[in-house]
Amino acid sequence: MQSPKIEGPRPAAIAMVDPEHWVEEHGDGLYRYALLRVRRPEIAEDLVQETFFAAVRTSGSFRGKSSERSWLCGILKNKICDHFRKLGRETSFTDLEFLDDELSHKFGPQGFWNHERGPLEWRPEAEVVMHRAEFWETFRNCLSKLPVRVADVFILREMEDEYFAKQSLGYVTPSTDGFTRVSRNELV
Amino acid sequence: MSGEYNPSPEGNPSFLARRNRFQTALVRFIGKRTPKCREVVRILSQSMDSKLSLTMRIKLRLHYLICAWCQRYEKQLHKLRKFVSSVPDHLDDFSADTLSLTAKERMKEALREDRCE
Numbered sequence: 001m002q003s004p005k006i007e008g009p010r011p012a013a014i015a016m017v018d019p020e021h022w023v024e025e026h027g028d029g030l031y032r033y034a035l036l037r038v039r040r041p042e043i044a045e046d047l048v049q050e051t052f053f054a055a056v057r058t059s060g061s062f063r064g065k066s067s068e069r070s071w072l073c074g075i076l077k078n079k080i081c082d083h084f085r086k087l088g089r090e091t092s093f094t095d096l097e098f099l100d101d102e103l104s105h106k107f108g109p110q111g112f113w114n115h116e117r118g119p120l121e122w123r124p125e126a127e128v129v130m131h132r133a134e135f136w137e138t139f140r141n142c143l144s145k146l147p148v149r150v151a152d153v154f155i156l157r158e159m160e161d162e163y164f165a166k167q168s169l170g171y172v173t174p175s176t177d178g179f180t181r182v183s184r185n186e187l188v
Numbered sequence: 189m190s191g192e193y194n195p196s197p198e199g200n201p202s203f204l205a206r207r208n209r210f211q212t213a214l215v216r217f218i219g220k221r222t223p224k225c226r227e228v229v230r231i232l233s234q235s236m237d238s239k240l241s242l243t244m245r246i247k248l249r250l251h252y253l254i255c256a257w258c259q260r261y262e263k264q265l266h267k268l269r270k271f272v273s274s275v276p277d278h279l280d281d282f283s284a285d286t287l288s289l290t291a292k293e294r295m296k297e298a299l300r301e302d303r304c305e
Contacts, residue, residue, distance in 0.1 A: 019296075019303075020300070023292050023296050023299070027287045027292055027295070028285075028287055031285065032279055032283055032285055032286075035285050036282075036283065045291055049295050049298065052295060053298075053299070053302060056299065056303070103229065107224075107225060107226045110224065111225060112226075113225045113255065113257040113258070115200070118257030119260040119261050119264060120260075122260075122264060122267065126270060126271070132281075133281040135281075136275075136278050136281035137282075139271060139282070140282055140283065155272070158272040159272060
């Protein structure tokens with residue numbers, strides 16, 4: 001499970017349940033976690049609120065072994081999974097088919113890359129560019145351009161794992177199309 | 189000679205290109221026996237989800253000798269995966285989203301009421 005790096009404080013005793021403190025301490029972190037995956041602010045907010053409610057109800061089960069944040073994230077993750085399940089999106093392949101056409105003009109008639117349209121070298125190296133704020137802004141823009149269904153699969157699969165994506169979406173097409181689409185938009 | 193791969197060596201970044209007779213022969217040979225680029229792209233995308241057979245991996249390596257673009261594509265797919273999984277480490281740059289103060293107050297209020305029941 002990927003949870004935000006900023007960890008909350010460990011509670012001294014399990015009995016110390018202070019949901020209002022949670023909102024201050026963990027609200028933003030949980031919100032961002034949810035927003036990344038569901039990509040709609042209202043929904044992310046609802047899920048965070050539901051998480052706090054559920055946490056209050058099940059606080060007895062919190063053993064203090066992990067941090068508060070991890071525990072809350074775990075609850076949130078389940079809420080996110082339920083959210084996608086409820087949506088019950090039908091498998092529609094129109095989003096995915098369109099991606100085949102996305103790249104098709106870059107190849108010659110024999111199926112080889114058109115040399116002028118082939119992938120350019122990405123400069124600078126990933127390790128360098130990842131430390132630049134502008135890069136992440138660009139990356140975020142690229143992700144936001146993905147067709148919804150493609151984005152769901154891609155993000156859930158890559159940020160969580162295939163199992164989670166299957167549980168949430170009921171099907172897993174390869175996140176290939178997400179990869180193809182994002183790479184097409186990626187700037188050098 | 190339809191279907192034959194005969195790339196110009198002009199500004200060709202690939203390891204092998206039509207620079208002399210020996211390379212030309214190699215390029216044609218490999219071009220015939222490895223998947224076309226359009227196919228390679230599809231195979232590479234799928235390989236992000238499931239492991240490729242040894243045969244296919246060898247074919248791809250051979251193909252890269254004559255096609256730097258496919259090789260770049262493979263590298264870039266892996267970089268993309270790395271980017272996505274690194275988002276949590278760069279969350280502040282990726283997203284400045286926060287809950288509004290009103291939203292937080294609303295939540296606290298709702299939690300308070302919940303406790304009173």
